[in-house]
Amino acid sequence: MKDEKKTTVGRRDFLRKIGVGAVGAGAAVAAPLTGPARADTETNDEKRKARYKETDHIKTFYRVNRYPG
Template identity: 70%
Template sequence: MGEDRKATVGRRAFLRKLAIGTAGAGVTLATPLVESAQADSETNDEKRKARYKETDHVKAFYRVNRYPV
């Protein structure tokens, strides 16, 4: 009875505690990440403006991939 016993944790108990701790941390970290939705700040003119520009590298892509002109 004079032996010093080291407190050991079994593999299953360790993994169980690890899973519970990870789940608890995930819940507390995920909650503040939710933000309210915001509306677009573009006006109607900005929404209708032309955004696609056929630049030289786009023309080269079409030419190399044999897209019809």
């Protein structure tokens, strides 16, 4: 038989490497989130305006997906 070396990673080693990768990715994601906070740009009138509109296709969705009472 041939002498073949298989490079296998054990289960625990695999989990350690994944954990180290996740820590590095978490640090990279957290860095941009440390910027200064900015105030909301909407006025009070814009905050209170109606945004939800019950259109015909919304009404059809509600009608078709009703559960029996």
